Amino acid sequence: MKLLEVKGISKSYKALQVLKDVSLDLYEQERHVIIGPNGAGKTTLFNCIFGTIPMDKGQVLLSGVDVTAMPSHKRVSLGMSRTFQKNNLFEQLTIEENLHLAFSSLKPYRRRLFRPLASYRDLAEDTEKLLKEWKLWDRRDRLVHELSYGEQRILEIMLAFASNPKVLMLDEPTSGMSVAETALTTQIIQNLPRTTSLLVIEHDMEVVFAIADRITVIHHGEVLITGSPEEIRSNEMVREIYFGGGALKDA
Amino acid sequence: MKKSEKNRIILFALGAIIILLLPNVLSTYGIKLTSELYIMSIFALSLGLIMGYAGLPSFGHAAFFGLGAYTVALVGKFVDSSYVLIVAAIAIGGLMALLTGLLFVRNSGAYLIMLTMAFNQLLYVLFYKLTDYTGGADGMSVSVRLDLGFGPLTGAKGMYYFTAICLLGVFALLYYLVKSPVGRISYGSKVNDHRMKALGYNTYWYKVFMYTVGGMLAGFAGALYGYYNSFVSPDSIHWGLSGQALIMVVIGGSGTLIGPPIGAAVFVILQNYISSYTDRWPLIMGILFIALVLYGRGGIVHMGQRLWAVLASRLKKTGGQSRTSAEQEGYRNEAP
Numbered sequence: 296m297k298l299l300e301v302k303g304i305s306k307s308y309k310a311l312q313v314l315k316d317v318s319l320d321l322y323e324q325e326r327h328v329i330i331g332p333n334g335a336g337k338t339t340l341f342n343c344i345f346g347t348i349p350m351d352k353g354q355v356l357l358s359g360v361d362v363t364a365m366p367s368h369k370r371v372s373l374g375m376s377r378t379f380q381k382n383n384l385f386e387q388l389t390i391e392e393n394l395h396l397a398f399s400s401l402k403p404y405r406r407r408l409f410r411p412l413a414s415y416r417d418l419a420e421d422t423e424k425l426l427k428e429w430k431l432w433d434r435r436d437r438l439v440h441e442l443s444y445g446e447q448r449i450l451e452i453m454l455a456f457a458s459n460p461k462v463l464m465l466d467e468p469t470s471g472m473s474v475a476e477t478a479l480t481t482q483i484i485q486n487l488p489r490t491t492s493l494l495v496i497e498h499d500m501e502v503v504f505a506i507a508d509r510i511t512v513i514h515h516g517e518v519l520i521t522g523s524p525e526e527i528r529s530n531e532m533v534r535e536i537y538f539g540g541g542a543l544k545d546a
Numbered sequence: 547m548k549k550s551e552k553n554r555i556i557l558f559a560l561g562a563i564i565i566l567l568l569p570n571v572l573s574t575y576g577i578k579l580t581s582e583l584y585i586m587s588i589f590a591l592s593l594g595l596i597m598g599y600a601g602l603p604s605f606g607h608a609a610f611f612g613l614g615a616y617t618v619a620l621v622g623k624f625v626d627s628s629y630v631l632i633v634a635a636i637a638i639g640g641l642m643a644l645l646t647g648l649l650f651v652r653n654s655g656a657y658l659i660m661l662t663m664a665f666n667q668l669l670y671v672l673f674y675k676l677t678d679y680t681g682g683a684d685g686m687s688v689s690v691r692l693d694l695g696f697g698p699l700t701g702a703k704g705m706y707y708f709t710a711i712c713l714l715g716v717f718a719l720l721y722y723l724v725k726s727p728v729g730r731i732s733y734g735s736k737v738n739d740h741r742m743k744a745l746g747y748n749t750y751w752y753k754v755f756m757y758t759v760g761g762m763l764a765g766f767a768g769a770l771y772g773y774y775n776s777f778v779s780p781d782s783i784h785w786g787l788s789g790q791a792l793i794m795v796v797i798g799g800s801g802t803l804i805g806p807p808i809g810a811a812v813f814v815i816l817q818n819y820i821s822s823y824t825d826r827w828p829l830i831m832g833i834l835f836i837a838l839v840l841y842g843r844g845g846i847v848h849m850g851q852r853l854w855a856v857l858a859s860r861l862k863k864t865g866g867q868s869r870t871s872a873e874q875e876g877y878r879n880e881a882p
Contacts, residue, residue: 345744371746383744385737396734400746404727411725458746 297356298323298492299375299462304343304353306336313339314516317353321462326493328503330527331513332536337496338380340513341466344494345377346370357462372401374461378451380470380496384439390450391435394422397457421457429453429483445476449483456487463487465495469502481505504528558718565710569703577702583814584709585770588716590794590806592763597792598801599724600756601736602651605659605788606666609646610639610761612783614768616673616680619778622690631690632769639765640758647757652750654739666785674780685779692773705774712770713807716763720803723759732756736801793831797838799847808846 299321306314313336321327329337343350346367354363362370385393395412398421399405412418426432429449439447452468468484469477481502487493497503503510503524510527512519514536520527527533569577589611596602614635621634650661673680680686691698692708699708723729735742735749742749772778781787790813798809813831820827842849 347744366748367743368746368748371744376746377744379741379744383738383741385734385741387737388734392730396730396742397745399727399731402727405731405747406728408726408728409722410727411722412727412730413725415727454741454745 296323297321298325298358299344299494300354300356301340301344302354302356304340304355305351306339306343306348307351312516314343314350317513317516317518319511319518319521321492321494324489324492326495326506326508327511328495328497328507328509329511329513330497330503331519335513336516337513338466341377341464341496345375345464368400371458371460375464376455376458376460376462377464378455378466378468380466382444382447382451384447384450384454386439389436389438390426390431390442391422393439393450393454394425394457397454398422401458425453425457445472445479448472448476449480452480452483456491460491463491463493465493465497467496467498469497469499477502558714558721562714565714566707569706574702577706579814579818581702581706581709581774582771583811584706584713585767585774586791586794586810586814587713587807588709588770589764589767590791590798590810591716591720591803592760592767593791594795594798594800594803594806595720595724595763596757596760597795598805599729599736600732600753600760601654601739602753602757602760603655603659603792604662604760605785605792606662606664607760607764607791608783608785608787609662609666609669610643610764611768611771611787611791612669612673612778612780613642614639614765614770615772615778615782616768617765618690618769618772619686619688620679622688622772626690626693628690628693628773632766635765635769635772636762637765639768640762643761643764644754644758647754647761651753651757663785663788666783666788670780670783670785673783680778680780683780685777685781688772688776688778690773691776709770709774712766716766717803717807724803728752728755793835795845797835797845799845802845802847805845805847812846 297320301317301319304314304317305312317336317340319327319329329340331337339348342348343353344355346362346365350363354361356362357370357373357375360373362373362375365373385396388396395418398418399412399415402415402418404410404415423432426435431446431449434442434446439450442450448468448471452465455463455465465484469480472480477499484493484495484506493506495506497506507524509521510524511521512527512533519536520530520533522530568580572580589607592610593604593607596604617635617638618631622631625631646662646665650658650665653661674682676682691700692705693699694708699705724733731742731747732749732752732755735747735752739749768782771782794809794813795806796809797812798807799805812834816831816834817827820830838845
């Protein structure tokens, strides 16, 4: 079943058309990766799908519901979530406090006064469970700026994953990471439960082929092709413009 | 976590005891000055709440303070009950903050500062020009006296205890508010509004709420000031007072609850004592402000916290060393 349907998104900044009639979809349990050269419009597409910026034309359906006109926070309550290409965390807070904020967005007590947020049992349990699973429990009291870049990047995914979304959009999860950090992050993404479908922007081809069920190539703001990893790997046009003439034959 | 909570409650209780015993050692002038300080502390706290816990810097917070003060003066002509007047001042301050907050809080930083200041001056001009009702530049006297149901609180000590209890109450209230889900979430939107929206929060309403609470508390402080001073002038609704409150919050320490009262104390004390030596006291205030902003990386409280952190780590180090040497002694004793 189609979980996310993106129909004909167009977006331009003044004379510059960034997206031209982009359509793609995401099935339940699927891991769909978007690739394309720098400046192809991938992050703009994410911003339009998530409602961070308005689109000029097009439609976004989430589980069949038209969310095109909805603000981002409503999309989150319907099961959409995203990370950012540049770390977008609560710098002055600890890991634990970051997750408290991430988890409470869909809790019934998010509008309550007077009882301390940290004293809600289920919040503490959710936070502890996730931190232990992701092996950051020992570092829960660390402030974000004390973490390594790779850890911050992982926390970026954790914050988006905390709302237990149906659709999780990851914007270059491994950007700027070392080889070891990239390997760890790839593993983390592979181990995410299949109940969360993934829409991922990624540059690292090893990571792309390690996680993708399906790949969409975007070039100059247009969808060039959507297909299985094998199809993309063997497509002449894709090789020409994106892989630079078969450089990744063996990847 | 729990230990620090306990320590804080003990500190608060100690502070409360000191505050309540203070009139025994102060002169009448000192008592009056301290009462004024408590009122300004409540005002500074109300601004500190929206600045430090919702990321809404305002240069127009005196609008709500002035509205509270004028409520006591104007409505006081028709109503005697202090309870009614104080509640009315809180309600009017809150209502005006809600209405303007709905329009203003989508903006941030300099835009918000300009908008709040413009609104503040709008109200100022209104109260300044409505000479028939407000006395204009001459101000107006407050005809009612504070009476909580057991005779009017006229003496300096009566006013002192009332303002002291109000300050302690407001402080305790805000202590729990900033830890509550709403308080933490609005703090999150101060730290990173963009991310809070992506996490699924409608941060707009959290900000409007905090701004409204800030307006209510400023109205409350204004009402207390009306009773304390028995006189209200357009100064109490002028943007200059907004600026003073801003300075109090910044020099005390924004993003903390103890900061604004400390800033208010420094401000009121400097204003009163240095001004008896020189007319140029704002110069000293200004230098202190600039120095704290440039070199203090925060206010007095932040500097204190850093100093404490350095001291604590030193103490820990020497403590640790003495323990290891004691352990070594122990080994030595066991060895034979």
